[in-house]
Amino acid sequence: MKKKMLKFLAGVLISCTLAGSAVSVQAEDNLEMQVTSYLTGEDVPESVGRRRPIAVMLGNDTNGAPQSGTGNAGVIYEAPVEGGITRLMAVIEDYDNLQRIGSVRSCRDYYIFYANEFDAIYAHYGQAVYALQYLDQHVIDNLNGLTLGNAYYRTTDRVAPHNAYTDAAHLQAGIQSLGYSQQYPEGYTGHYQFAPEGTEITLDEGAPATLVKLDNFWDNHPWFEYNAETKEYSRFQFNAPHVDQLTGQQLTCDNIILQYSGYQAYDANGYLNIDTQSGGSGKYITRGKAIDITWSKDSQWGTTHYYDSNGQEIQLNRGKTWVEIVLNDSVGSVTLQ
Template identity: 70%
Template sequence: MKKKLFRMLTGLILSCSLAGSSTVMAQEADSSDTVKSYLTGEDVPASIGRRRPVAVMLGNDRNGAPQSGLTNAGVIYEAPVEGQITRLMGIFEDYDNLEKIGSVRSCRDYYIFYANEFNAIYTHYGQAAYALPYLEQHAIDNLNGLTMGSTAFFRTTDRQAPHNAYTTPQLLQNGIDAMGYSQEYKSDYTGHYLFAEDGTETTLDNGTAANVVKLDNYGDNHPWFEYNADTKEYSRFQFGEAHIDELNGQQLTCDNIILQYSAYKPYDSNGYLNVDVMTPGQGKFITRGKAIDIRWEKDSPWGITHYYDANDQEIRLNPGRTWVAIIQNDKVDSISYQ
């Protein structure tokens, strides 16, 4: 009887030990699982790559730059707003370790459509009047500083308002929780871009040289990109100097540049723009020091923009950060390549 009891206890202890080991192994496996990022095409932890990103509106005039946190953005949009200036929108999936993100500025209606292409939670501080109907109709999950205040944002003392509004990873989480937004992608979302297959790269062998790309169509910051053949990245400049991330002093870089030529018209005499996000247009795809002509189209206003080469094949980006520049179609001639 004692031997039988001993064997039962031994078996129970062994079973518990194996179960505990299995749990530890499962936890280790979960923490080491990687997926292809929808934003960059790179291998990232599943906890990052399958969490809905946040799309943060950022000031980009002389008072709003340099921004904080942009080196962590997987995709950056730049588009004109009123007064010759541009606004940036950083799309972030990996932001947990950032001290702050900002400065956060107000919404323009066309940015809502760009953010929605990534199933992102759109983060902004206020809005132009023309964007208000979309926000009031909850056309996109969004965190608005005017209504959420200190729940999701804070102000610094080193800059004057409105250029001093920022958010943090914890404040973003507070805002998402307060609004009850899901942090999982929609079940039918399968990503935005196509990327080069593992072990290959997109070289645009038949493209034209694009070692320096100057976007003088943007009349305030006059940005440009310079290609580094050693790193295979483009370095970003504006206002006559390197465009840096204020948090770490690093110059912003990207692996891909997409120029999206778009129709537009003024909304009013104040210069607010109605940028056409739906009517198909032309553009450029730039990577690895070369540029090719592309066309873009989307099947619905809330759908994803697809970019095609001269052979009607959807372009494949190189893994890494992508910079999308929205170019007013009557200012295309202001862009130069060297």
């Protein structure tokens, strides 16, 4: 992995005597290696980019939005859950300075598979019964608020269960109490392929996609609008800009992946068994254009790969990515203009 040296110059005071005048100088150099982020392809400090990220389950109904800490996520997944609402999973590597992250909600089994694709430590507060078989087998490092009180805290500005939050100190307390490694395994190369440095993916032969409307999610009706000046997509939901509550800034991204997925209902309560393994079709959207893609996995716990019409694995533009899990029978409610 290509590394760059970033030099921070602090506390400069020069000591010398020249023509009867004395000037004091003292210099101190702070050096930290820069590495390429596995989440965004951007240069980040090694202490951030070589630490396993957290993948946090977030509420996304009117009680749970806006969320805190989402502006720092390198990747965000959105998928439907029971009751017609969606939940988000924010994959965050740079969380040390976040005052709070959340609100943290309960696990669904398919999100376990998505989190594992990034070798992330999965943060959730409880779970649907169908996820217990994976959590009980300890197949993924996870911080469960029902059994691990030191990883989360409650706030008073929202009512339960929408007021469970975490931050760097609480995350570290939980991770250390369970003895999880925060280092990527040897040989880890990341999830995505990114455009080479100094280049960009423009999808010149793609269809127009300056507006991406996801009316398949009928509760929050999210959409993305492309800004040609910033080359980013701005996110909206509930008829308003979707913001990070901590900063008030609207969420943006450089890449959108629509992953069309099959599913079955687990029970009459609406719990979904979303197929994360069998593969399917979708769209890759960036720089105001969209192309058809297919996706596949080589195993249940493997990584999802996305391919263009020529069978080549796609490259993403460096920056943030939203992955939208669209159920196969609702693809017709997605609009690209």
